Amino acid sequence: MATRRATRKYSDLVSFFADLEEHLSGGFCLLPADSFRGELAPEIKLDLMVPVAGRIGPITAQVVQRAPDGSVGLQLPDFEIEAGKSLQKLDRTVGRVRDYLVESGQLAPPVDVSESVADPAVVAELEARISELEVELANIRSATPGEQTAGAPDAPLSADGATDSPAGAPDQASAGEPDDDEAAPLVRGIPVPDLSRIEPDLEGLTEAAGLRNGVMAIAGGHMTGILSLQEESGVVRYGFFSAGGPVAWRSDPVQEREVLGMLLLQAGQISKEQLKQSLDLMQEKGIRQGEAFIEQGIMSFSQLIMVLGKQSEFIFQRLLENAKGTWTFHKMRKLPEAFLPPPVRVGAHLFRTLLVEAKNLRGGELAERLRPHINSYIQLDESRKRLFKDMGLRKQERRLIGIIAERTLRMKELFSMSPLSRQNTAGMFFALVELGMLKFGDRETRGRYLQRVSADIARKKRQLIQSTHFDVLEVHWISLPDEIESAYKRLKAQFSPAAFDDLPAELVEVLERIQTRFDDGYEVLKDNFQRREYRKTLVEEFMIVQSAQLLARKGEMAIMRNDRRLATSCFAKALELQPRSGEYRTSLQRARAVQGS
Numbered sequence: 001m002a003t004r005r006a007t008r009k010y011s012d013l014v015s016f017f018a019d020l021e022e023h024l025s026g027g028f029c030l031l032p033a034d035s036f037r038g039e040l041a042p043e044i045k046l047d048l049m050v051p052v053a054g055r056i057g058p059i060t061a062q063v064v065q066r067a068p069d070g071s072v073g074l075q076l077p078d079f080e081i082e083a084g085k086s087l088q089k090l091d092r093t094v095g096r097v098r099d100y101l102v103e104s105g106q107l108a109p110p111v112d113v114s115e116s117v118a119d120p121a122v123v124a125e126l127e128a129r130i131s132e133l134e135v136e137l138a139n140i141r142s143a144t145p146g147e148q149t150a151g152a153p154d155a156p157l158s159a160d161g162a163t164d165s166p167a168g169a170p171d172q173a174s175a176g177e178p179d180d181d182e183a184a185p186l187v188r189g190i191p192v193p194d195l196s197r198i199e200p201d202l203e204g205l206t207e208a209a210g211l212r213n214g215v216m217a218i219a220g221g222h223m224t225g226i227l228s229l230q231e232e233s234g235v236v237r238y239g240f241f242s243a244g245g246p247v248a249w250r251s252d253p254v255q256e257r258e259v260l261g262m263l264l265l266q267a268g269q270i271s272k273e274q275l276k277q278s279l280d281l282m283q284e285k286g287i288r289q290g291e292a293f294i295e296q297g298i299m300s301f302s303q304l305i306m307v308l309g310k311q312s313e314f315i316f317q318r319l320l321e322n323a324k325g326t327w328t329f330h331k332m333r334k335l336p337e338a339f340l341p342p343p344v345r346v347g348a349h350l351f352r353t354l355l356v357e358a359k360n361l362r363g364g365e366l367a368e369r370l371r372p373h374i375n376s377y378i379q380l381d382e383s384r385k386r387l388f389k390d391m392g393l394r395k396q397e398r399r400l401i402g403i404i405a406e407r408t409l410r411m412k413e414l415f416s417m418s419p420l421s422r423q424n425t426a427g428m429f430f431a432l433v434e435l436g437m438l439k440f441g442d443r444e445t446r447g448r449y450l451q452r453v454s455a456d457i458a459r460k461k462r463q464l465i466q467s468t469h470f471d472v473l474e475v476h477w478i479s480l481p482d483e484i485e486s487a488y489k490r491l492k493a494q495f496s497p498a499a500f501d502d503l504p505a506e507l508v509e510v511l512e513r514i515q516t517r518f519d520d521g522y523e524v525l526k527d528n529f530q531r532r533e534y535r536k537t538l539v540e541e542f543m544i545v546q547s548a549q550l551l552a553r554k555g556e557m558a559i560m561r562n563d564r565r566l567a568t569s570c571f572a573k574a575l576e577l578q579p580r581s582g583e584y585r586t587s588l589q590r591a592r593a594v595q596g597s
Helices: 013-022 079-103 120-141 210-220 260-266 272-285 289-296 301-322 346-359 365-373 382-390 395-406 411-417 422-434 446-464 481-494 505-525 528-538 541-560 564-577 582-592
Strands: 003-009 028-031 040-050 054-066 072-075 202-205 225-231 236-242 245-252 325-331 377-380 438-441
Touching (some): 003 028, 013 040, 013 301, 028 301, 040 072, 054 079, 072 301, 202 210, 210 225, 210 325, 210 346, 210 382, 272 289, 289 301, 301 346, 346 382, 365 422, 377 382, 377 395, 411 422, 422 438, 446 505, 505 528, 528 541, 541 582, 564 582
Parallel strands (some): 003 040
Antiparallel strands (some): 040 054, 202 325, 236 245, 377 438
């Protein structure tokens, strides 16, 4: 039986925080072979054992890679949500320890270092070095006669962004093999099947958010397949999507600045010499560039997975911002290759990007963008509900989504109910509208209307069970006859079958029973004698007397402030509770004579 539970133990806080920053925060964990027994199931529950913090978990984890040494690569799709409270508690604990050490003189206080601006001359020098290296890289690739060029149609990208053949590696002809027309060329990397004769499942233009809408449809449908993008520049892109998110990209011709080695160089993570050495290893051993970096000791296996994920996200963001042309998407049961990095969380990525865009809109521009929907009823789009789980929503953002899911309200009404500030609520609405996560209507749908009405009727029905006549009419047991009559008329109208549109017969029957309870309660409470006798069956005599005394004192204070309305109400209720009290009767007359409001 497959193992469905594993534990990752950390020897100290330093190693945990290093792993948190490098892997866990990105939704990945490398599980050593000694962390579990037997064969792991495809999805497991992971516990993190951390000094001071104790156990963090269980955390949902999915197996994405099994290494030769027995270690396993895990994807943690909901790490931020499932581990959030434990991490906050740990941060507070560490903060208190740090404060104690600073106050006791055992630790120097943190130094406030202002952000420095890089010297323009240094920036120019680095840019020149990058350009120089690009020339050297091109020379290396063209050094061997008969080699496949980076822009050749038959040289697809590998999962780490390198070309199909290792850079600088000769094909079969240049390696001394006979020139045979039937001999297949040396091919590595991500193969792309011929899709030219297959009708695409989705297609469109990239402009006017067309590509973004297409990607959201892919993510919402949890689709696996290949996105083909034909840019106006002539570049052809292939995006490999797994479970709704991109895991790798290939381009023809190769875009040098997107190749893994160049991205690491430009980020200052490797040197020119290390890049050259990786190219030599690729040529010598026929391996991919990521594998070469591992062999060089530049990165570990888990770091490679993280870097490949960042590369995929970088290319994805760049295409959304700059791509111009047409796109198609073909669904597939299985991709042509197994990929190491987990899929980019499309919903979370686009949502945060749009929140920033909303924040940067000028003046009333954001309000103007929302104006067409401000009076519309809002619902969540059922076809994209699964994306909310992957959007990394914060606590208050989740609460707003919960309000939208549970109630039928106009957008303008939601502003007053939102737990977010008005500006942040507007930004969130903007992002959800742009992502197509909401549906709008001039009125409630039939389903939502019945859902709301059924909930109101059920609430009232529950209230009537074992309730007093006062509870049935939603009045206090000290209420006066005119208050009782007003409440009776309001509730009779509110829960009349005529107040609803085309209700099912079972709900009409419930309403009729509720109406009968209203009538029974009012019949008792409208009569002065019956009302007072009924009250005595519910409330102890000393409570009635004490309440009358408190009302009388409140009435006297109201007379002193010339508040006639309050004074009259207080003494009228005191007299209601003690109808034989001449003192309260006289005080009521004094209250009515007050010359005030």
